Amino acid sequence: MHRPPSNSTHFADPKNVVTSLLESLLRPHEPVPYFGYEILYTSSTAHWKDVLRKSVGAPEGTQKELIYRALSASMERDHNQFGILVGLGTDHDATIDGSALSVGEGGYVTEFPWDTLNYYDGTAWLECRLRDKHSDTLLVVLGWSLEQRQSDGAWLVDGIDWQDFREKYRPGIGREEWERICG
16 A cells, blocks of 8 residues: 555655545554554655644654654544544534544545646645535635655645634634644
């Protein structure tokens, strides 16, 4: 199985990188605990690793494994808007039958409405939409800023813009949202 970051032909397309990252996060503890968070972290630039580290309050020099655990604790807690990424439901489908979803039971489908905007300077931007898989309601729009690693050409995450359209989570805030993960 190929996982980002990689320079394999499959990952030459940033859409495949983002899709693989979202799939890894949807089941963050398969095949081993915290694996989805490890994939996210290792698929990030130094800048985005710093943002992820700070978002969970980890000081510089913190072991990566502790950052993965902290990301897990933050993203998997109840009533967290980012829980949608780790399969905790959409808030639309979480109560269809009155039972709570467990990690890995995501209720969204991924849509890429536009082609990747490749700046041809080693950076690119890609819009990704998460839609409710039952009603097709727009849930979240993510803007992925990507940077190509010079050593091997692998695409890395350099930023994520988040706009939440679910009533429960203040829509329209944008960039601040990801960094409020521990809010």
